[in-house]
Amino acid sequence: MKIGITGTGSYIPSIITKNDDFLEHEFLGTDGTTFGNDNAVIIEKFKAITGISERRYANPELKTSDLGYLASEKAIEDAGINKEDLDYIIFAHNFGDLTYGKNQGDTLPSLATRVKHLLKIKNPKCVAYDMLFGCPGWIEGVIQAYAFIKSGMAKKCLVIGGETLSRVLDEHDRDSMIYSDGAGAAIIEADPVSGAILGHSSATYANEEAYYLFFDKTYNNEGCPDTRYIKMHGRKIYEFACTHVPQAMAACLNESGVHIDEVKKIFIHQANEKMDEAIIKRFYRLYNKQAPEGIMPMSIHKLGNSSVATVPTLYDLVSKGEIDDHEVKKGDVVIFASVGAGMNINAIVYRY
Incomplete structure (x- = not known):
């Protein structure tokens, strides 16, 4: 039995934060002391290593589950499936929903459940749960969906990867320039027209x-x-x-x-x-x-x-x-x- 990806979608946040936006930050070492170089030099070295010149942050009113929902809508449309036929929704993330300006993550209910709610899926047999596996979470979610389908437990799964890392950043840490927000989703199905794991x-x-x-x-x-x-x-x-x-x-x-x-x-x-x-x-x-x-x-x-x-x-x-x-x-x-x-x-x- 072939098992593959039949549809994908992504949500790229609209707020662009460029490297120059960090020029006025007070970057500190782990001991709280300042660096010998000014920020222009720090940022130049950062870009040379990471390749990052700008990153995307989510609008304040959007949470991680919202980004995942927006990506999922596109994936479902791309696959051309009935959302009520989904057997599993797997949402991979690290910090749950983070309300802008707050410092506590929210995972009650799960982000997958929130996406199912936003998609207005009525089928109770569509099981929704979250995946905590660090950055490899989306790939691991695809592997689990593959296992469900291969075992006969499912035919169609939605796997989402989303994060709003901009809300867990220490502005005094140089590494804060690395992180960004976004979400991607994919439909995994049995017997796709093309594609196979x-x-x-x-x-x-x-x-x-x-x-x-x-x-x-x-x-x-x-x-x-x-x-x-x-x-x-x-x-x-x-x-x-x-x-x-x-x-x-x-x-x-x-x-x-x-x-x-x-x-x-x-x-x-x-x-x-x-x-x-x-x-x-x-x-x-x-x-x-x-x-x-x-x-x-x-x-x-x-x-x-x-x-x-x-x-x-x-x-x-x-x-x-x-x-x-x-x-x-x-x-x-x-x-x-x-x-x-x-x-x-x-x-x-x-x-x-």
Whole structure:
């Protein structure tokens, strides 16, 4: 039985925040002291490493579940299905709904339930639940949908990845410039006209790697010590990802039986341009090859790192011809891959 993606949708927030908008920020080190360089130098180095020149933030009235709903509407329309026929709604995120100006996440009810409510789906057999798996959450949701369908438990699933990271940022942390907001969604079905999942791989490294991404207080010693923000050990994540993600991708490709020369695109989590380039280079090195030019579409330059939303939004944009110089054609083999909090890694080999 073939199981594939029959429709996609994304919601790209309208508020554009450029690098120059951070020029007046007071960036501090982990000990609360200022840096020797001024912000212009900090931002220039940041762009050289991450590739980010601007990012998108959601309008204040929209929450993560709203972004997911807007992306889901497009995916359902793109697939041409009756929403009442959905068996599962899986919403991958990290922080729940974050009301603008508040500092407490809301996951009661689940974001998947909120999307089902907004879609006005009446079918009680459409089961809605959330996925907490860090940045690889959307890919893991697709893997779960695949398993449900393969086992006969479902025929149609909606998998969403959404986040509003702009609302858990410490403005005194340089890493705050990385993060952004957005949502992507896909319909997974049995016996699609085209498209098929050929293989998948997942792993969790939870020993010394477990807290490479974590929640902690602001770097401003005069700030509220009880308010928490997203934090990360960037160098450790970089080294971890460059070591383990290529191996996971290779394991997935080998399981699929597809030759590496058949791979046309790699949709990798938009975390950091230099890191992604290093991962792809090391992946191809495992096969004694060089990465082909144009193998890796990138959206991070304009959209930033929207965590779990990066892969589904990127795939939606490329499949609809909205990323310059990138396209996918029927029959093309592509790889989805991600790494994130946990530390979790996964990959899917997919024939478009």
